[in-house]
Amino acid sequence: MLELKVNGATHQVDVAEDTPLLWVLRDHLQLTGTKYGCGESLCGACVVHLDGQPSRACTTPAVAATGREITTIEGLSEKGDHPVQKAWIELDAPQCGYCQSGQIMSAVALLNRNPKPTDADIDNAMNGVICRCGAYNRIRAAIHRAAESMEG
C-alpha cells in the first residue's frame, strides 16, 4: 500500500511496487489528464510536478513519489485559469490536445524558474515534449504571453 499526495489530497493505493506513477494516476486514481506517449521519457506527454519540479511520470516509480507533493494538470488551477492555461486558450495552442497536459506542465515549470524566457530558453526547455500536430510555434508564443501576464 502506497500513500501518495496528489493535488493536495492523500490517496492510499494498492499497486505493485514497481508501478510507474503515470499508471497509478491513470489506472488507479482516474486522473487521466496525464498521458502515456512513449513509456521511456522520450515524449513528455506524462510530465507532472514533484515538489514543483517537472518529472516524467512514465518512468518515475510511484514509490519514489511518496512523501512528495504531486501536481497534475487537474491540480494546476482550480478553474483552469492559470496564466499558462489562459494563454493557451487565447492563442488556441492545442490541436488534437493529447500532448497538451505535458506541454503545459513543462511550460509552468519553465516559467517558475525563468519568468522571462527567450525563444532559445523555451526551445531548450520544451524540446523534450513532442507535439505531433506541430503546434510548437503557438506553444512558444503562448509561453511568452503567459510570461507577460504573470509579470503584469
Added chain:
Amino acid sequence: MDQPINPSRRSFLKGSAVLAGGLIIGFHIPEKTRAADAAGSEQTFAPNAFLRIAPDDRITVIVKHAEMGQGVATSLPMLVAEDLEADWQKIGFEFSPVDPAYNHTVFGIMLTGGSTSIANSYEQMRKAGATARVMLTEAAADTWGVDASECSAREGRVHHGDNSLSFGELADKAAQLPPPAEVALKPKAEWRILGKPLTRLDTPAKTNGSSTFGADIYLEGMLTAVVARPPLFGGRVKSFDPAGAQRVEGVVKVAEVPNGVAVIAKDFWAAQKGRKALQVEWQAGPESDISSSGLEKLFREKAQESGNLAKKAGDVEQALKTAAKSVEAEYLVPYLAHAPMEPLNCVVKLDEQGCEIWTGTQSQTLDRKAAAEVAGLAPEQVQIHTQMLGGGFGRRASKTNDFVREAVAVAKALGDGTPVKTFWDRTDDIRGGYYRPMYLHKVHIGVDDKGQPSAWHHRVVGQQLMKGGPFEDAMIQDGVDATSVEGITDLPYAPANFQVEDQPVELPVTTLWWRSVGHSHTAFVTETMADEMAALAGKDPADYRRDAFQDHPRHLGVMQQVLKDAGWGKPLEQKGGVRRGRGLAVHKSFESYCAEVAEVSVQADGSFRVDQVYCAIDCGKIVNPDTIRAQMESAIAYGLAPVLKSRLTLQNGRVQESNFHDYEVLRMQEMPAVAVSIIDSDEKATGVGEPGLPPLAPAVCNALYAATGKRVRTLPVDSGRLAS
C-alpha cells in the same frame, strides 16, 4: 449503457439522457446514400439530429466527423450557427452515434478522411441551421399572431417590434412545426460567424486535462489488455506458454486471439509486464526475411520494367530520344509510421446486451461492421462511442479495422462481459504496420531544341495501399492504384509527351493512407523535377511555373501570393559561414491549392535548418481562418519530420525502430517560423488537413539545391551529401 467512471468525462457520454425537451432538427439522408448504406446492412431509422436546442438556450451541435486536431468540432458548429443566427456563446457540441444520418454525404458511410469533412458537410450543416431558424421564427410569429416574414432572428433570439423571445423559449413550440421544404442560406455579406477566427470549442478542455480521449475511458471493473503481435509481417502464433505471464500479479487471463496473444490484467502495468514474461513461438509467413536494402534493390529492378499505364499523351519515348537536353532521376522514400501521440486503444464491453465500443476512430461504420463480424452480432447490436482522437493522420481509419477487430476479439476471448481496454504501447504503434509505403520513382524529363519542355516519363514503384481495403475496387482500376500516382497524373506542367505508370509490388508489409496519402511522396518528386525542368529550360523556377500555370488560375493565385510574401527574387539575408537558399513548390491536393516557399541555412558539414516557411492556401470559402492557419502549421511540421529524420527500416523482416529515440519526429527546436496567407475565394469550401503537407518536402529540397547546388532525391535527406 455503462457510464465511464472517469470523473473528468464530458457530458457527451450521457447520450440520450439529455435529449428531453427542446428542438431536434434532423434530415433524411439522400436516396443514393441510403442505397449505398443498405449494402452495408445499416438500419436507416435514426433520430437524424444535427442540432438540439434546450429550453435554457443551450445549443448542441452533433458532430458527425472525428475531431483529431483539425478543428472539425468547431467548424461544423460554425456552419450550423451561422444560418441558425445563433448566439455563439451558447454553442456546444457532442459526437454523433453511428447512424446512417451521420454518413459522409459522398462516401455513404461515417468516415473522416481525405480532407473532406467541410466539403461534404458545408451545405448540410448550413441547411440544418437555416431550417431550425425558419421553424423558430414561425413559432415566434405564431406566438405573437403576426406573419413570420415580419419577424427576424438574430443572435439566439427572434424579434418583432418590441417583442423578443429566445430560441430556448421557442424550442418546444418550434418542435411541433413541420420542417420547411426549402430554406435559403444567408448571403456572405450577412455572415457574422463564417470567416471569423473563432476560438476552438474544444480548447478549454484540452488545457485542463478534462478532454476525454479513448485512452481516458475507465469503466467499472474494466481490465486492460496488451497483445503480443507477430514480429514478422504475415506471421502468426505457432505456440505459446502463458505460465510466465500468469505468474505476474494482476494478470487475469492469457488468451490467443487471431492476431497474436492477449495478456489481460487489472491494469496496464501488469498487462505489459505479463507480456514481457510471455513465451511465444511465431510461425513466419512468406517473404518474412525482407529488408529495406533488399527492397531497394527489388524496386530498382522493377523500375526497369514498364508499369501499368495511368496516363499517356503523345509519344514520350520518341520525345526523349530527340530531346536536346534531358534528366533521368531516381527517387526513394521509406516506410513511415503515423505515430499519433495517443497510441491506438479501444474499450469493448461485449455481453448478452450486445457490444459497446469506446474509441477514437475515423471510420465508425466500417469499424462497427467489423466488430459485429468478430462478435457474431448484427451491426445494429454494436454501438461506437467516438471519443477525442489524440491524433489520427489516417491511422485511425484502418482499412482492415485492425485495432477495433482485435479489441473485440480480446473481449470475446475474455468471455465474461467484463469491459476491457486493449492498449497499444509506443513500440506496438511503431512496429504495428499499416505504414505509408516505401516508394521508388523513376522519372525522365526532357526539353526540345528550342528549350521547351517536351517529355515527362514517370514510373512509380511500390505497394498499392488501397489493396485489401474497402475502396480497392473503386480506387484500383486497370492495375493502377489512383493513390500511387495522384498528384502526377494531373500534373499542371505536363508536356505534350507525358506518360505515368504504376508498377505495383506485392509485399506482406501492411500499408495505409498517411497524411496526404499519395501526395506525401508524389509532390516531392514532381515539384523537385519541376525545378529541374525549369533548369533545363533555362528559367527561374517561379517563371517556369508561371508560364505553365496560364490555364491553372488557382495554382497561379497561391504561387503569386507566396512569392510576394517570401520576397522571391530578393537576396536572402546572409549569415556568417552558412549557405542559404530559398525553394518553391506548388501543389493541388484534396481540391485545395497550396504553395510554399522554404528558406534554409546549410552548415559546412551539410547539417541544415529550415528557418522559415511561407505558405499560401486556396481552400475555397473560408470557414475558420485560424483553423486553416493551424492546419498549415501542422502539415508543415508533420511533413518536415520525414524530410529531416523519420523513417522505418526493415531488417530480416523486422522493423528496427521502436520508439521516439529511433523513429524520430519533429521537435520544437526544428520548427520553422511559418507565415500563412489564405486566398479569399468564393469557390466551394475544400480541405485543409492535408494540402499543406505535399509542397513542404519539395520546397525544402529545392531550397537545399539553391543553397548547395545538390539535388536531393532521397528522404530523409542525407545531410552529409550537402557538405561543402
